[in-house]
Amino acid sequence: MALVGPSGCGKTTLMRIVAGIEIADSGNITIGSRNVTRLRSAERNVAMVFQNYALYPHLTVRENIAVPLAMRRLSTWQRLPLIGGIIPGSSGKRASIETDVIQAAESLGLGTLLDRRPGQLSGGQRQRVALARAIVRHPAAFLMDEPLSNLDAALRVQTRREIVDIHRRVGAATLYVTHDQSEALTMADRVAVMQAGKILQVASPEAIYHDPQDLRVATFIGSPRINTLSAQADSAGRVHVSDAPTGLHAEPGSLILAVRPEDLRLSPNGIPCVVEGIEFLGESLLLHVRQSSSGEPLVMRLPPELSRPAPGTDIFLAFDPKRALLFHTDGRRMPSRGHIGHAQELALV
Amino acid sequence: MSSAVGLGAIKVTRGAPIGEALAGLMLTVPAGLAYLVMLLLPTMATILLAFTDYELGLPDWNWIGLGNFTEMFEDRGFGVALRNTIIYVGFVTPLSILLGLGIALLIESGIRGRATFRAIFFLPVVSLTVAMAAAWQYLLHPTIGPLNGLLRAIGVSSPPYWLSSSDWVLLSLSAIGIWENIGYNMVLFLAGLTAIPRELYHAAEVDGTKTWLDRFRLVTWPLLGPTTLFVLTITMIRSIRVFDTVAVLTQGGPNKASEVLLHTMYKEGFTFLRLGYSAAITLVFLVMVLGLVWLQTKALDKRVHYG
Amino acid sequence: MDKPRERSFLADTPRLLALGLVGLLLLMPYIWMLSASLKPLDELFRASLSLWPERFHAVENYSRVFSQVPVFHYLWNGIVVCAGILFFQLLFAVPAGYALAKLRFPGRDIAFGLVMLGLLVPPHVPALPLYVTFSKLGLLNTYAALILPFTISVFAIFLFRQFFRALPDELIHAARLDGIGEFEIVWRIILPNSWPAATAFAIFSVVAHWNDLFWPLIVIEGQARATPALGVLYFRSDEAGDDFAALMAAAVIMTLPLVLAFLFAQRRFVEGIATTGLKG
Numbered sequence: 001m002a003l004v005g006p007s008g009c010g011k012t013t014l015m016r017i018v019a020g021i022e023i024a025d026s027g028n029i030t031i032g033s034r035n036v037t038r039l040r041s042a043e044r045n046v047a048m049v050f051q052n053y054a055l056y057p058h059l060t061v062r063e064n065i066a067v068p069l070a071m072r073r074l075s076t077w078q079r080l081p082l083i084g085g086i087i088p089g090s091s092g093k094r095a096s097i098e099t100d101v102i103q104a105a106e107s108l109g110l111g112t113l114l115d116r117r118p119g120q121l122s123g124g125q126r127q128r129v130a131l132a133r134a135i136v137r138h139p140a141a142f143l144m145d146e147p148l149s150n151l152d153a154a155l156r157v158q159t160r161r162e163i164v165d166i167h168r169r170v171g172a173a174t175l176y177v178t179h180d181q182s183e184a185l186t187m188a189d190r191v192a193v194m195q196a197g198k199i200l201q202v203a204s205p206e207a208i209y210h211d212p213q214d215l216r217v218a219t220f221i222g223s224p225r226i227n228t229l230s231a232q233a234d235s236a237g238r239v240h241v242s243d244a245p246t247g248l249h250a251e252p253g254s255l256i257l258a259v260r261p262e263d264l265r266l267s268p269n270g271i272p273c274v275v276e277g278i279e280f281l282g283e284s285l286l287l288h289v290r291q292s293s294s295g296e297p298l299v300m301r302l303p304p305e306l307s308r309p310a311p312g313t314d315i316f317l318a319f320d321p322k323r324a325l326l327f328h329t330d331g332r333r334m335p336s337r338g339h340i341g342h343a344q345e346l347a348l349v
Numbered sequence: 350m351s352s353a354v355g356l357g358a359i360k361v362t363r364g365a366p367i368g369e370a371l372a373g374l375m376l377t378v379p380a381g382l383a384y385l386v387m388l389l390l391p392t393m394a395t396i397l398l399a400f401t402d403y404e405l406g407l408p409d410w411n412w413i414g415l416g417n418f419t420e421m422f423e424d425r426g427f428g429v430a431l432r433n434t435i436i437y438v439g440f441v442t443p444l445s446i447l448l449g450l451g452i453a454l455l456i457e458s459g460i461r462g463r464a465t466f467r468a469i470f471f472l473p474v475v476s477l478t479v480a481m482a483a484a485w486q487y488l489l490h491p492t493i494g495p496l497n498g499l500l501r502a503i504g505v506s507s508p509p510y511w512l513s514s515s516d517w518v519l520l521s522l523s524a525i526g527i528w529e530n531i532g533y534n535m536v537l538f539l540a541g542l543t544a545i546p547r548e549l550y551h552a553a554e555v556d557g558t559k560t561w562l563d564r565f566r567l568v569t570w571p572l573l574g575p576t577t578l579f580v581l582t583i584t585m586i587r588s589i590r591v592f593d594t595v596a597v598l599t600q601g602g603p604n605k606a607s608e609v610l611l612h613t614m615y616k617e618g619f620t621f622l623r624l625g626y627s628a629a630i631t632l633v634f635l636v637m638v639l640g641l642v643w644l645q646t647k648a649l650d651k652r653v654h655y656g
Numbered sequence: 657m658d659k660p661r662e663r664s665f666l667a668d669t670p671r672l673l674a675l676g677l678v679g680l681l682l683l684m685p686y687i688w689m690l691s692a693s694l695k696p697l698d699e700l701f702r703a704s705l706s707l708w709p710e711r712f713h714a715v716e717n718y719s720r721v722f723s724q725v726p727v728f729h730y731l732w733n734g735i736v737v738c739a740g741i742l743f744f745q746l747l748f749a750v751p752a753g754y755a756l757a758k759l760r761f762p763g764r765d766i767a768f769g770l771v772m773l774g775l776l777v778p779p780h781v782p783a784l785p786l787y788v789t790f791s792k793l794g795l796l797n798t799y800a801a802l803i804l805p806f807t808i809s810v811f812a813i814f815l816f817r818q819f820f821r822a823l824p825d826e827l828i829h830a831a832r833l834d835g836i837g838e839f840e841i842v843w844r845i846i847l848p849n850s851w852p853a854a855t856a857f858a859i860f861s862v863v864a865h866w867n868d869l870f871w872p873l874i875v876i877e878g879q880a881r882a883t884p885a886l887g888v889l890y891f892r893s894d895e896a897g898d899d900f901a902a903l904m905a906a907a908v909i910m911t912l913p914l915v916l917a918f919l920f921a922q923r924r925f926v927e928g929i930a931t932t933g934l935k936g
Contacts, residue, residue: 019551040559046555052546071556143555370759376751376754376839379751380808383748388774388777395781405791448678452675455671466679468926469679472682472915475917476915478885479869481907483903484686484689484904484907495705539930597892615870618783635778
């Protein structure tokens with residue numbers, strides 16, 4: 001499960017509440033079937049990977065990975081330096097900790113780095129030590145707070161796959177916080193979109209993209225942003241954009257119509273627009289246009305081999321009504337009934 | 350519309366342009382001259398003086414080799430001063446560091462009253478040392494001092510004479526020294542504490558630390574290592590320089606019981622005008638300070654910096 | 657987000673109590689100093705443990721200090737000396753720090769090595785030859801004798817160099833492109849962008865020299881050029897004798913200026929000492 005939202009929306013706070021680092025004013029937190037709301041962080045059996053990894057700089061890789069095990073399996077006395085070793089039972093426990101540490105380290109390819117300190121490791125290696133420290137104790141849940149944000153682009157894609165792989169192997173519930181929608185969409189089984197302290201929608205990545213229940217979800221997910229057009233439904237429920245019928249139906253009144261850039265097409269009898277600029281992205285072209293009547297800006301994605309209209313040219317845009325989304329003006333999704341019976345795509349106007 | 354930017358063949362020279370080199374020299378010359386006249390030459394002169402029998406006012410002087418040093422180590426007074434200085438450092442350093450650290454941890458562990466307490470503990474650092482020494486003299490006065498008043502009130506029949514007792518004088522001066530240094534050390538520890546990433550404490554919690562002591566041992570103490578080492582060195586260097594309180598309160602007395610290195614150096618040099626001998630004591634002092642710095646950089650630095 | 661949550665007052669009580677107690681203990685010299693400066697002498701000699709005077713004698717004690725001791729003269733000397741020292745320290749150290757941080761010139765590494773070497777030498781070491789020189793030049797008992805030895809602060813050079821190095825090179829390149837000369841860059845571009853370092857150093861320097869006793873004791877005799885520290889010392893040995901009430905009044909007066917300055921700019925003081933401390 002990925003938690004995605006713009007920075008400052010409260011996703012890190014939510015994760016810390018789940019981890020037990022911060023206290024919720026109200027509400028309950030359950031992990032599995034266990035209510036952990038009143039438990040301390042240490043008792044919740046969750047592991048967390050921090051944005052800056054939070055490795056202990058004075059400990060070696062081996063010692064870093066061993067910390068959560070030592071804290072759980074050894075008593076306070078057994079953890080003391082020098083005396084700790086003589087206390088009965090500690091040597092056996094230490095040996096079992098060592099075995100688990102090496103196993104966790106090997107599974108992440110850290111076998112040769114065990115005696116280094118975090119300061120001697122690269123960003124990617126530190127990242128893996130943080131992961132090893134999390135998986136070593138087989139927690140009930142993993143929490144990951146923007147774990148990839150400090151890696152460079154190439155490493156990010158690689159680590160992304162490693163994390164998915166670990167998740168599949170370990171099988172524990174994972175809460176993954178990110179501001180990067182592509183991470184959320186590619187890695188998660190379910191995505192929660194959060195904004196201004198509220199979770200707006202929880203659904204599969206496909207449903208989040210194609211079937212957002214809130215305008216804010218629709219505009220946050222997808223790049224470039226989804227196009228929004230102000231529209232009206234007349235007394236018969238026919239939806240119009242700039243007085244032109246769209247073939248969609250809704251309750252009478254003002255509403256917002258949203259279409260993704262890749263769902264717009266050039267069509268001789270579409271909405272009249274003026275070209276403002278073109279961006280070449282390699283695999284496609286982005287056409288920035290402005291609607292002639294209302295002045296609303298639109299972006300459309302075109303195949304790159306198409307001939308490029310010059311800025312200032314008048315063009316006409318159309319879309320498939322099946323792919324258009326309707327929202328109330330307050331942002332709630334509106335069921336669009338219009339395309340029932342219109343099996344073929346309808347160009348508007 | 351837009352003017353073109355042309356890139357012809359450009360050669361880059363590594364060395365500094367003449368102008369920059371000239372400006373660099375010009376800007377360092379005033380400081381360099383002052384350094385030469387006020388620091389370098391006098392320091393070298395002190396080193397040379399230490400091997401002469403120069404006395405201010407006497408017409409001639411001689412090189413006497415290690416004469417001053419042999420005299421010094423035969424002189425009971427110097428031995429006492431050296432011993433007293435080491436005892437003083439031995440009291441002031443650990444106690445002012447422990448108290449400074451304890452107070453810094455207490456202040457840092459909450460929000461309420463942070464600025465107020467920080468100001469209270471820092472006050473001695475900005476107070477005129479001589480004036481506060483006078484206040485301490487009153488506080489510790491054998492007959493009219495509030496401390497002995499309190500001790501008598503709780504039933505101590507003959508409380509110590511503190512600054513006028515050869516048994517207690519060094520302890521009393523150390524107490525004042527600790528009082529002076531706590532605030533300074535506290536501020537340094539507070540700076541060190543705020544530099545510890547909060548994420549590490551969160552990681553420690555998730556990793557299963559349950560008590561304050563666990564977190565202190567896993568995160569605070571190791572990450573405070575460089576600060577502690579620095580505070581240790583700076584406190585030792587500061588307390589090895591003890592002079593003001595001795596000069597104001599005891600002048601080394603009673604019976605040399607509070608004689609310390611710098612006060613001996615001051616007396617020999619500026620009261621008896623035996624500059625050669627005084628310079629030799631200064632040299633011993635300098636070597637001790639350099640020894641402490643060396644200890645910091647060579648012996649300990651590697652253990653507390655995690656590269 | 658990272659700040660610890662404000663605890664309830666009750667949960668915070670042990671911490672406040674511990675800090676309060678230690679704080680009170682630390683403030684004892686101040687409390688008794690103030691108390692004694694308000695009492696008549698006979699009350700002091702009875703060694704009563706009451707902080708509050710039975711008879712107020714503040715006016716007599718303080719007026720005795722002001723009538724017998726040129727208090728304002730001492731304070732003025734202190735200001736002149738501290739200001740003079742700070743002025744020259746900045747005048748020499750700021751350009752040198754800039755050159756060492758941002759300019760390439762022959763001998764730069766040697767110069768920086770000398771700075772590091774100078775950091776190791778306590779000011780007591782060059783004292784003897786400086787005293788001899790000043791006495792030969794007839795400079796004893798002058799402001800010059802008090803100020804000159806401290807005009808060069810290797811610590812200031814070091815501090816400014818470290819701070820200037822962190823300033824972006826673009827700042828200097830932009831100034832050069834605008835046709836500003838190196839001397840002007842130092843004072844009009846670099847220094848205004850370095851106020852944190854400059855104030856930190858200024859506070860460090862003033863606190864150190866206002867409180868210094870060692871050097872003034874060596875080069876000054878008599879009241880004419882005595883600093884506040886010397887003033888208290890003189891009053892203690894000559895005038896006051898066993899008059900602790902007046903002595904405490906004198907101590908209060910001399911301590912007050914810097915303490916007041918500290919209380920007004922508390923944060924700056926603490927930060928100043930912390931930054932200069934950590935870099936030294």
